[in-house]
Every structure is written in C-alpha cells, then in structure tokens.
Amino acid sequence: MRGLIPDSFIDELLARVDIVDVIERRVPLKKAGREWTACCPFHNERTPSFYVSPAKQFFHCFGCGAHGSAVKFLMDYERLEFPDAVEELAQTVGLTVPREGGREAAPREDKTDLYALLDAAAAWYEGELPRNADAQAYCRKRGLDAETIRRFRLGWAPAGYDGVIKALGNTPRRMELLNEAGMVASSERGSKYDRFRERLMFPILDRRDRVIAFGGRIIERSGEGSPAPDARTQDARKSDGPKYLNSPETPLFHKGRELFALWQVKQANPTLARIVVVEGYMDVIALHQAGLPIAVATLGTATTPEHTEVLFRAAPDVVFCFDGDRAGRAAAWKALESALPRLRDGRQAYFLFLPDGEDPDSLVRKEGKAGFEQRIRDAMPLSDYFFNELSHDVDMASLDGRARLAERARPLIAKLPDGAFRDLMAQELEKRSGARAVLQADPAAHRAMQRPTAVQRSLVRSAISLLLAQPGMADQVEKPYRFLRLDKPGVELLAELLDLARARPGINSAMLVEHFAERPEYPSLQKLMAALAVGELEAQRSEFFDALARMEDQAITQRRDALTAKSREAALDPSEKTELRELLAARVRPPVASA
Numbered sequence: 361m362r363g364l365i366p367d368s369f370i371d372e373l374l375a376r377v378d379i380v381d382v383i384e385r386r387v388p389l390k391k392a393g394r395e396w397t398a399c400c401p402f403h404n405e406r407t408p409s410f411y412v413s414p415a416k417q418f419f420h421c422f423g424c425g426a427h428g429s430a431v432k433f434l435m436d437y438e439r440l441e442f443p444d445a446v447e448e449l450a451q452t453v454g455l456t457v458p459r460e461g462g463r464e465a466a467p468r469e470d471k472t473d474l475y476a477l478l479d480a481a482a483a484w485y486e487g488e489l490p491r492n493a494d495a496q497a498y499c500r501k502r503g504l505d506a507e508t509i510r511r512f513r514l515g516w517a518p519a520g521y522d523g524v525i526k527a528l529g530n531t532p533r534r535m536e537l538l539n540e541a542g543m544v545a546s547s548e549r550g551s552k553y554d555r556f557r558e559r560l561m562f563p564i565l566d567r568r569d570r571v572i573a574f575g576g577r578i579i580e581r582s583g584e585g586s587p588a589p590d591a592r593t594q595d596a597r598k599s600d601g602p603k604y605l606n607s608p609e610t611p612l613f614h615k616g617r618e619l620f621a622l623w624q625v626k627q628a629n630p631t632l633a634r635i636v637v638v639e640g641y642m643d644v645i646a647l648h649q650a651g652l653p654i655a656v657a658t659l660g661t662a663t664t665p666e667h668t669e670v671l672f673r674a675a676p677d678v679v680f681c682f683d684g685d686r687a688g689r690a691a692a693w694k695a696l697e698s699a700l701p702r703l704r705d706g707r708q709a710y711f712l713f714l715p716d717g718e719d720p721d722s723l724v725r726k727e728g729k730a731g732f733e734q735r736i737r738d739a740m741p742l743s744d745y746f747f748n749e750l751s752h753d754v755d756m757a758s759l760d761g762r763a764r765l766a767e768r769a770r771p772l773i774a775k776l777p778d779g780a781f782r783d784l785m786a787q788e789l790e791k792r793s794g795a796r797a798v799l800q801a802d803p804a805a806h807r808a809m810q811r812p813t814a815v816q817r818s819l820v821r822s823a824i825s826l827l828l829a830q831p832g833m834a835d836q837v838e839k840p841y842r843f844l845r846l847d848k849p850g851v852e853l854l855a856e857l858l859d860l861a862r863a864r865p866g867i868n869s870a871m872l873v874e875h876f877a878e879r880p881e882y883p884s885l886q887k888l889m890a891a892l893a894v895g896e897l898e899a900q901r902s903e904f905f906d907a908l909a910r911m912e913d914q915a916i917t918q919r920r921d922a923l924t925a926k927s928r929e930a931a932l933d934p935s936e937k938t939e940l941r942e943l944l945a946a947r948v949r950p951p952v953a954s955a
Contacts, residue, residue, distance in 0.1 A: 365446055367875060369458055370431070371864060373446065374871045376453045379417045379430040386437055386673070388706075401437060402426045404704055404777035416829060416869035420890035427890040429870035438567070438673065442877070447568060474612060477528060477537045478563075478571040484527050485515025485561040485574075492516045495560060498579040502642060503725070508649045511624060513563045517556035517576055524554045542573065542607040559605065562641045564613070564659065565623040573607035575620065575641055575659065604641070606660045616664040619656040620644055622674065628653035635675040636712075636736060637663065637695070638720045639682065646721035651729045655720070663695035668702050677708045679739050681720060684713040693749060696742060697772070703742070704777040710739035743785060746772070747792060756792070766795040819907055819914070820850035825888040826904035827857055830897065831872050833904055834861035843908055846915035853881060916943055 380396055383389060389396040389412060400410035400421040409423035420427040426436060434445035443457075450457050489495050489509070495516040499509060508514075517523065524543055529535040535552070538544045544552045559576030566572045607613055621644045625635065628648075636655045638644055647655040654675075658667055663680070671678045680695045682688035692711050699709045712735060714723060724732045740748075750768045755761035769789045776782040790796055827833060834857075841855050860875060861867055869889055876882045920943040923936055932940065 365443060365457060369455075370446065370874055371867065371871050373449055373453070373455060374417060374429060374431070374868065374874065375866070376455070377430050377449050378414065379419060379433070379870070380412055380414050382430045382449070382452075383412055383419060383433055399704075400424060400426065404779065406778060413869075416889065418870050418873075418889055425887075425890075427886050429874055431874065432886075440567075444568060471612060473533075474537055474541055475570050475572075477534065478541055478543075478573075478612070480528055481524060481541075481543060481574070482513050482515060482561075482563040482571045484524065485517055485563075486513055487515075488518050488523075489514060489516040492518065494579060498560060502646075502721075503649070504645065505649065508645060511648075512621070512645055513571075515561040515563070517554065517559045517561050519558045521553040521557070524556070525552060540610060542610045542613070555607075556605065562620065564607070564618060564620055566612075566618070567623060567626075569623050572618070573610065573613035573615075573659075575607075576605045577641065578603050604660060615659040615661050617666040617670070618659055619667060619670060620659055621648065621656045622670070624648060625653055625656055626674065632675040634677040634679060634736070635671055636679045636681055637667075637671065639688075639691075640719065640721075643720040646724055647732070650724045650732070652724070652732060662691060663698050665698045665701070668695070668698045672699075672702050672707050676706055677710065679710045679712055679736055681712040681714065681739075683719070684716060688713065689749075692745070696746065696749075697775075699742065700772060700775040701777065703781055705779040705781060709742040710736075711742065711745045712736060712739040743788065746785075747788065751792070762793040763795065765789070766793040769793075818848070818850070819911055820846075820848050820854060821888060823904060823907040823911065824850060824854050824857060824885070826900050826907065827854070827861070828869050828872060828885065828889040829900055830904070831861040831867050831869060833901060834858045835865070836905075837862075837908065843911035843915055845919060846911050847918060848911075848914075851911075919943060 380389065383398075384396075387398050387401045387410075389398045390408070392411070394413070394415065396412040396414070397408045398410045398412075399405050399408050400423055402410075402421060403424040403426075405423050410419065410421045410426075412419045418427065418429060419433055428436070430449060431442065431445050434440055434448055435442060438445070438448070440448065447457055489499075499514070504514070524538065525535070529538050529544070529552075535544075539552070543555055545555045546552055556574060556576040558578065560579055562575040562577070563571045564573040564575060606615060609615065619637075620641055625632065632654065634654060636647070636652075638647070638655050638657050640657060644655045644657045647653075656671075658664075668678070678699070680692055680699075682692045682695075692713070696709070696711070703709060714720070720732070723735070727735075747765075747769070750772075751761075751765050754764050756765070766789060773782065773785045773789060776785060837858055841858065844851060844855055857872065861872060864871075873882070873885045873889055876885055920940065923932065923940040923943065926932060926936070927940065
C-alpha cells in the first residue's frame with residue numbers, strides 16, 4: 361500500500377470507478393472501436409494518439425508515452441499526490457478512504473498534524489473576529505455579510521506577540537509545527553513570536569478544503585470602543601510590514617501554484633465555463649458576495665505557468681482582470697506570457713482592464729452583478745491584447761515598424777501549442793506585418809508526437825503483457841507453474857502476477873498493476889500493459905497460453921542442456937541421472953497455434 365491506504369481499498373476503488381467517466385469529465389473522448397480516443401492532454405497534437413481502454417481501465421498515449429490507471433491520470437492531470445488522487449476518486453463514488461496502522465506507522469511525508477494545526481489556527485482566528493471592534497467595523501464598512509464571513513472563514517489575528525503561540529503551541533511538538541507552517545517568526549535573539557498580528561485573516565485552502573496558509577490584511581482602526589494603542593502595540597504595527605502579508609513557503613504552501621478561493625469557486629460551480637483572476641482577497645470576496653462566484657486571486661505574486669495550468673483545468677475560458685495603470689499592464693503581460701504555451705484548442709484567455717481608481721470591489725458595488733458581468737463579456741481577447749501591446753510604439757505605416765512587430769511576435773507565437781489558434785495567430789501576424797510568419801517548431805515537442813516503434817519483447821515479457829491485458833486468464837493456469845524452472849528474467853514476476861490475479865477474482869488490468877505501485881517493477885509493468893493496447897481477445901488468449909507452453913519447453917531444454925554439459929565434466933549423482941533420462945525421453949510439444 362501507499363502511505364496508510366490499504367491495497368484492498370485501492371482494488372475496490374478501481375473496481376467502482378470507470379476510467380472513461382473520470383477522463384471524459386476533463387478531456388472530450390470519442391468512441392473508436394472498443395476504446396475511446398482523444399488528443400492527448402499531456403502534450404500538443406493535432407491527430408489523436410491518446411487511447412482509453414474500458415476493458416483494462418487504462419489510458420495510454422502513443423505520442424508521449426503517458427499511461428496508467430484512473431489514479432495515475434488524476435495524479436498527472438490534476439497534479440495531485442497519490443493519497444489526494446485516491447481521496448478525489450473515492451468522493452466521486454461515495455467511499456471513505458480507510459487508513460491502516462498507528463501514528464508510528466505514518467510515512468515521513470505524512471502531513472496530517474500540520475493540516476490539523478493550520479485548521480485549528482483558522483478556527484482560533486475565526487473565534488477572535490467577533491471579539492475585536494475594529495475588525496467588526498471593517499467588515500461592516502466593506503459590506504461583508506455573515507454568510508460570506510463564514511464561507512471564507514475570515515478571522516482576526518489580535519495584537520501581541522504570542523496569541524497563536526499561547527493558543528496552539530502548548531507542547532514542543534506543536535511549536536515545531538507552528539514553525540513548519542510559517543505561523544511564527546524568529547527575532548534576532550532567536551525567540552519566537554506570532555507572524556500575523558492585528559490583521560484580518562484569510563485562510564488559503566487547497567483543492568480538498570484544507571487550510572494550507574494564510575493571508576493577513578492590516579485594517580484601519582475605527583476608534584469605536586477601542587483603547588488607545590500602547591507604545592508596544594504601535595511598534596508592533598510598524599514592524600508588521602506591508603498591507604498584505606502571506607504565509608511563507610512551507611511544505612504545504614507554494615504561492616506560485618495556489619489560487620485564493622479556487623475551492624469556493626469549484627463548490628459553487630459544478631460546471632465552470634469561465635473563471636476570473638483578480639488581484640486581491642477582498643476583490644474575490646466582493647465578487648462572490650455579489651453573486652459572481654467565479655473569481656480567484658494569485659497570492660502576492662505574478663501569474664505563473666503553474667497558475668495558468670490550474671486555471672485552464674478549472675475552466676476553458678480565463679479572464680485576467682487588472683488595473684489599467686502601468687503596473688496592471690505589466691502584470692497582464694506576464695499573465696499572457698504564462699498563458700501562451702497552454703492555449704491549446706478549446707482554451708481562451710481574455711483581458712479586462714479597469715478604469716483608473718477602480719477595483720472589482722468598488723465596481724461591483726457601483727454597477728452590481730449585471731454591470732460587472734457585462735464588463736467580463738466585453739473583455740479583450742488575448743489576440744487583440746497581444747497585437748495591440750506589441751505594436752503600440754511601432755510605426756505600422758513603415759516597413760521598419762512592421763518588421764519590428766514581426767520580430768517581436770514570432771518567438772511568442774511559436775510558444776503556442778500546435779493547433780488552429782496558433783495557425784490563426786500566425787496568419788494575423790502576416791496580415792498585419794506583411795512578413796510571412798515562419799515559426800520554428802519545438803524539436804522536443806515534434807519528437808514527442810511521433811508514434812514509438814514497436815517494443816521488442818522477450819517471451820516472458822510477452823506473457824506478462826498478455827496477462828495484464830486479460831488478468832482473468834490466470835484462473836486457467838494450473839499450479840505448480842512448470843515455467844518456473846526457466847532461468848530467465850521476469851519469470852518470478854510472472855508467477856507473482858498469476859498468483860495475485862488468481863487470489864483476486866475479477867481484478868482488472870489497472871488494479872493488477874497498481875499493486876506494484878511502490879516497487880521498481882511498476883514503470884515496466886505500465887509500459888508492458890500499454891504495449892498491448894489493442895487486439896482480439898481470443899488471439900491474445902491463444903498467444904498467452906502458447907507463450908507459457910514455449911516457456912515450459914525452454915525450461916526443459918535449458919535443464920537438459922545443463923545436465924548434459926555437467927555429465928561431460930563430472931559424474932552425475934543418481935537423482936540427476938534419473939532426471940536427465942526423463943528429460944531426454946520427454947518430447948518437446950509443438951507450440952499452440954494462434955487463433
């Protein structure tokens with residue numbers, strides 16, 4: 361098993377889920393005989409080479425070589441760790457993931473205690489919010505209702521240096537976790553103090569609704585019922601840094617990959633056609649409260665390639681919303697550069713620039729849901745923004761200016777995935793500049809699109825591949841396995857696969873391979889299963905039993921030759937002489953004809 365998840369549960373899960381359903385929710389599939397096919401989601405291609413086999417519950421791409429079970433697909437497509445992929449699949453079929461072993465049995469990478477501590481911190485901050493008049497006044501001023509505060513788990517980090525430490529760091533282990541989670545910082549003398557003080561707190565959630573970090577915002581004091589700050593509190597405020605403060609990078613939190621409110625967006629939208637990226641936490645919350653639960657925010661960093669991949673996996677259309685000032689335009693261009701390599705056909709990016717002095721929070725208050733929705737609908741397509749930005753300081757009436765546009769645009773268009781959008785962008789460049797848009801294809805991508813040559817397989821590897829295609833054939837192989845006498849690589853593995861398939865009636869191909877997930881044989885087994893993607897079932901059966909018979913014959917020949925060679929150099933003992941006579945008398949059976 362991986363981590364603390366029992367193998368038996370993985371078997372049950374893979375038996376219940378249908379890999380076609382799992383993949384089709386994310387990638388459009390078309391029926392092709394007994395399989396389903398699509399353009400591969402893991403590399404750029406025009407001709408489909410991605411196949412999904414319902415019989416084997418396995419996917420394979422002949423272009424880039426990606427392959428595996430439903431669990432592996434989620435790991436690769438959603439960038440999930442194994443336990444997270446299992447959890448997500450289990451939720452779709454109503455199963456609860458069991459765990460085995462005690463705390464001592466937990467793997468080193470298990471972060472259960474860290475997640476629990478961060479959740480406790482969020483709960484503590486939530487409890488502090490009603491107790492602070494300034495925080496309450498600020499929430500009223502920003503128009504936040506009780507349901508929004510609850511949904512986003514907003515809280516308050518009180519003044520002082522040790523609020524969280526006193527509440528949660530009551531053991532050495534808890535202090536260690538607070539430090540690992542980025543909840544405390546160290547002074548020059550090495551003493552620990554709360555990282556977040558006098559800030560409105562925004563818990564940052566992962567895709568499984570777990571708190572992984574926090575953002576904190578300094579607020580203005582209302583003066584209503586609040587005591588005057590003492591010198592220590594004033595000093596603390598001065599040292600608290602910027603208006604917004606995020607958790608540092610931790611084992612759970614990597615700000616270049618995470619998006620604020622993505623969990624809330626997915627909860628509010630079973631199917632999501634469009635997602636909007638804004639700059640601040642309060643902008644996100646204002647849009648959600650106004651009835652537009654499609655907004656997320658990056659976490660104090662420019663839009664990264666990882667962000668854009670997560671965004672396009674969430675929705676086919678992404679609208680980047682920025683201020684119209686110079687800083688907003690610079691941030692928008694970085695977002696465009698990150699988005700270009702991920703704009704395969706079916707994905708679209710748009711850019712929405714706001715009037716001076718406005719942000720999504722202020723605009724949605726003034727214009728309401730309908731007004732902001734109209735702004736989203738009117739957002740500038742990436743293609744328009746792309747050419748407008750590249751030509752804004754270029755004299756398009758001159759040859760030199762048009763040449764400069766072509767020089768700027770070509771390397772960027774070359775980053776686009778191969779497809780209709782890339783072709784149209786190249787045509788538009790040629791139309792605007794008059795220069796032919798000759799784009800150099802990425803050699804690595806070109807190689808990845810080529811169908812690999814046939815895999816050369818030994819007799820043992822052929823038998824394993826055929827068994828993986830139809831695990832039920834193991835029931836018809838009698839024990840003891842006579843081929844075990846053959847001294848060839850893979851014989852013991854074949855026997856183990858047969859035993860496993862016999863012990864678990866109804867096991868499918870993906871389930872069989874997943875039993876080797878933590879062993880060195882796992883990649884080879886996946887490749888062998890993928891190597892036999894198609895084929896007539898009866899022909900496969902005949903070939904499998906023929907392979908076993910030939911392996912047994914080879915074992916007889918191998919042992920006979922070994923004893924004969926030994927007899928020429930030294931005397932055989934009585935048992936060896938008897939064995940050699942029997943082997944010499946044995947007739948090698950002709951191979952079974954393939955159907």
